[in-house]
Every structure is written in structure tokens, then in C-alpha cells.
Amino acid sequence: MSSQGAYGYAVARIRAMEHRLLDQGVLQRMIDAEDFASILKILGETSYSSALASQTGGSDFDKVLESDLHSIYEEVRTFVPDKKLVDIMRLHYDFHNVKVLLKSMFNVRTGGKKRWDLLTSLGSQPLDDIIANIETEEYRLLPFGLNTLIPACITVWEQSRDVLEAERLIDKRMFEVMLEMARELDMPGIVSWVRTRIDGENIRTLLRLKRFGYDTAGALPFMHDGGTIDVGMLASLISEPFETWGRAIDFSDIGKVLGGIDASGGYSNLILSLEKLLDDHYLDKIAAARYSQTAPENIPAYLWAKETEIKNIRVIAVSKRNKGDKDHLRRLMRHGYIG
Amino acid sequence: METMLATISEQLGPMLVILGAALAVGFAGSGSAWGIGIANEAAAGIMTEDPKKFGYALVLLALPGTQGIYGLLVAVLSLQKAGLLGGGDVTLTVWQGLGICFACLPVAISGFYSAIWQGKSSAASILMISKRPEQIGKAVILPAMCETYAVFGLLVSILMLNGIKL
Numbered sequence A: 001m002s003s004q005g006a007y008g009y010a011v012a013r014i015r016a017m018e019h020r021l022l023d024q025g026v027l028q029r030m031i032d033a034e035d036f037a038s039i040l041k042i043l044g045e046t047s048y049s050s051a052l053a054s055q056t057g058g059s060d061f062d063k064v065l066e067s068d069l070h071s072i073y074e075e076v077r078t079f080v081p082d083k084k085l086v087d088i089m090r091l092h093y094d095f096h097n098v099k100v101l102l103k104s105m106f107n108v109r110t111g112g113k114k115r116w117d118l119l120t121s122l123g124s125q126p127l128d129d130i131i132a133n134i135e136t137e138e139y140r141l142l143p144f145g146l147n148t149l150i151p152a153c154i155t156v157w158e159q160s161r162d163v164l165e166a167e168r169l170i171d172k173r174m175f176e177v178m179l180e181m182a183r184e185l186d187m188p189g190i191v192s193w194v195r196t197r198i199d200g201e202n203i204r205t206l207l208r209l210k211r212f213g214y215d216t217a218g219a220l221p222f223m224h225d226g227g228t229i230d231v232g233m234l235a236s237l238i239s240e241p242f243e244t245w246g247r248a249i250d251f252s253d254i255g256k257v258l259g260g261i262d263a264s265g266g267y268s269n270l271i272l273s274l275e276k277l278l279d280d281h282y283l284d285k286i287a288a289a290r291y292s293q294t295a296p297e298n299i300p301a302y303l304w305a306k307e308t309e310i311k312n313i314r315v316i317a318v319s320k321r322n323k324g325d326k327d328h329l330r331r332l333m334r335h336g337y338i339g
Numbered sequence B: 001m002e003t004m005l006a007t008i009s010e011q012l013g014p015m016l017v018i019l020g021a022a023l024a025v026g027f028a029g030s031g032s033a034w035g036i037g038i039a040n041e042a043a044a045g046i047m048t049e050d051p052k053k054f055g056y057a058l059v060l061l062a063l064p065g066t067q068g069i070y071g072l073l074v075a076v077l078s079l080q081k082a083g084l085l086g087g088g089d090v091t092l093t094v095w096q097g098l099g100i101c102f103a104c105l106p107v108a109i110s111g112f113y114s115a116i117w118q119g120k121s122s123a124a125s126i127l128m129i130s131k132r133p134e135q136i137g138k139a140v141i142l143p144a145m146c147e148t149y150a151v152f153g154l155l156v157s158i159l160m161l162n163g164i165k166l
Helices: A004-020 A024-032 A036-043 A049-053 A058-079 A084-109 A127-135 A146-160 A163-185 A188-211 A216-222 A231-239 A242-248 A253-258 A267-291 A298-321 A326-332 B002-049 B051-081 B094-131 B133-163
Strands: none
Touching: A004 A058, A004 A298, A004 B002, A004 B094, A024 A036, A024 A298, A024 A326, A036 A049, A036 A298, A049 A058, A058 A084, A058 A298, A084 A127, A084 A146, A084 A163, A084 A188, A084 A298, A146 A163, A163 A188, A188 A216, A188 A231, A188 A242, A188 A253, A188 A267, A216 A231, A231 A242, A242 A253, A253 A267, A267 A298, A267 A326, A298 A326, B002 B051, B002 B094, B051 B094, B051 B133, B094 B133
């Protein structure tokens, strides 16, 4: 149900919450910082100070970021009229948890260990419930059609030991659910954004598959339906050089983004550049509604900006720990929501 | 039957004046309440994060409230002109009553719509000062533009009332 008239309060609050986002100056200082300790010091002067106060060691840094993001999701969920608007942004964490649990299950069956340390609390569904339902094989209690999907993934793995195929099925379902949720919200801007994300994910997958030498027939099953670009047409691009992809799909928003990528580096650089440009494009697209004081798109725009900020901090932290090159680091930075 | 028709024609004039006054207050007041409600949502949103913005927000919240005052003013002037406030006998023809009723419409209509749109403008300006409080001057001017048309409505209503000969 759309209740766009009810977004006056929510958008105003989001606008005020934007003050908590880090500005370019702070990110710049972090990039120029000498070491990881300096980054912590800079973050201590920002909205992350309270989350950092609970940190006991460097290994907890990821948990600090996760807890900050979690508190933002929970806070926004309290005042957004349509809770699905927040849930749609958290959906990939739910499916990430499902993947971790399934892979842990497969690992245990082959003599390995569970990797529950990779689970995240950022999903829209209570993590304990998901764990309990999968562990006890009470799949019927799982949401998002996982009741049939998980047994299907287990069967695929038992027959072929192909984890990639199980992951493919889970990803496919995730984008189906995302689009269903967007359509239920009845907000054209959100539907359009989700479709753009599907296009972006398809192109990202296609580039990775091209690196591994897949052909059109092999790539087609990995494409997700629901985007603005026909999956058959997309899959056929795999046999073409990457430089021509932008021209082939220039009728779409993503096509114009691809045109801006320097394809002269190797695949690793190309994938990094593509991911950065796609993240920026998703933000630009959803933040186009920022001048409206009642547009529900402002909610996912802020949440995406927060996700992007966390991603930027993680990239800087990893680079500092590994004494990475500052110029390379600058190139990896996603752009912010507010100029 | 004749008596009934005579009573109706005698009372219809004052009744039309009352109708006009009711429309002026009712529509302009509703518009103001609606507009303030829209601006309130935005103000509450930013004040949840930063209560110190109350002072800035209050100025912008008050703007859509003026149309209700204009409606009240025209209603009082109409009732006064028709002699309905004094408690004495009122003798108005139907045409005089109709004239006063029509004179109330400009402020009723312009007040209603301008207050709603002013509320929306105020809400947008409140979002603006949440980021740039130093721009409060400009933020007030933008919704004040909508006020112009409520003032036009008020002016025309008063001119029309003055033009009716009793």
C-alpha cells in the first residue's frame, strides 16, 4: 500500500539524520591518515564515537560498523510508514545469512567447520529464528519462499556438490523477492530502482563470468529476470569485448554508466571500477527524489548512502592495515549522498 | 403559504450573509489547519534530531496560519455590515445578502488553496533550514510568496463588501 502523503515527517527526520553522515572532508582526512589508529581517532570525532567507545580491539572494528548500521536500520524502521521500504534494503543480508548457513551445512557434511562468524545481524528477519529453523530443518517456517528453496539447494548440492549452483538459486530468489516487495509497495521510483539494481547485478555477474571464459549459454542461467534489459540480450554480450557493452545497451541508464569505464586495465581493475560506478549510479538514481519533501525514495536513498559510507570506511580501514596506496584508495571511494 | 414565502424572503438575506461568513471562516481556517499540519510533520521530523531548530521552525509553521485570520476578519466584517453582530433587527434583501455571500468567496477560496500550498512550501523550507539554518531569511521568503494570493483574496473580499450598498 502506498501512503506517500504520510512521508512528511519521515523525510524531514531523514534530512536531519543526514547530518550524521560523514562529509568528504572527513573521508579525505581518513584517506590521508598515516595508520589505522589515526582512522579510529578521526572516526572518534564523528557520529561513530559512541559505537567506537564499545570497541575493545582492532578485530572488533567490523562489529562496530555493523552495530552502527544496525542501529540506523532499526531507528529508521520505527518512523517509516511502510516498513517494507527498510526491509527491502536489508534483504540481501537475510539471503547472505542463508548462504552462510547453507555453506556451513555443506562444510560440516564434508568434514569442515561451521562459519557462523560470517553471519550478520543486519537482516530484516531475526537471525536466531533463521538459524534455528535451518538447523532443525523447519523450513516451512522460513520466509521469502525459502521453505522450498533451501531443500532444492540441498538437493542440488547432494547431487552435484556444486555450491555455486546453490548460490545462484539463492541470488535468483533474492531478486525475485526484492522486486515483489517493491511492487507491493506500489511506488514507481522504488520499482525502477530495484530493476536498475537487477540490471547492475546482471552486468557485474556477466563480467565475472566473462573472466572465467563462460559463453552465452553458460551465462544465461546466471542472469536475473526483472531488470530493464532483456536477459537474453545481456547474456549475448559476453562474447563481445567489454568496451562495446555500453553502446549495445545505451538505451538503458546502466548503458551510459558503462560508457564511463576505462577498460584498459585487467579484469580485476575493471570489476572494481564497475562495482564503484554501479554503487554510485544506484545512489544517483534513488537520490534523484531528494528535492521532494514527501517522496518515499528519500528513505532508501539515505540507507544506501549509509551503506556506501560504511563500505568506504571499510575500504579505507583495510587499505591502511595493508599500507595501501593512497591514490588507488581514492579511486575506490564511492561518492557521497550530500555534496 | 404566503406567510411562509414572506418569512423566507425576509430571512433569506441574513441567512446568505451567515452562509458567506461560514464559508470564509470554514474554508480559510481549514486550509490553514491543513497547511500547518503539513509543515508540522516536517518540523517534528527535524526537531526529533535537533530540538534547537524549534525557533526557526516556528516562524515557518506560523505562515500558513494567516489565511485563517483573513477568513475570520472577512466573516466579522460581513456580519458587522449586515448588522448581525449587534443583536438588533436585520433587514436585508435577498440580493444584498447574496452580494455579501459572494464577497466572502475570494478569501474563502484563495485562503483554502494558498494555505495548503504554503504549508507544503513551509515544509520544504523547514527541510532547507535543517541543513542550512543560516538561510532562514530566504527560507521564509519562499512560502511567503503563496501569502500574496491570500492577501489578494482578502483585499478583493473587503473591496466587494465595501461596494455593497445597504
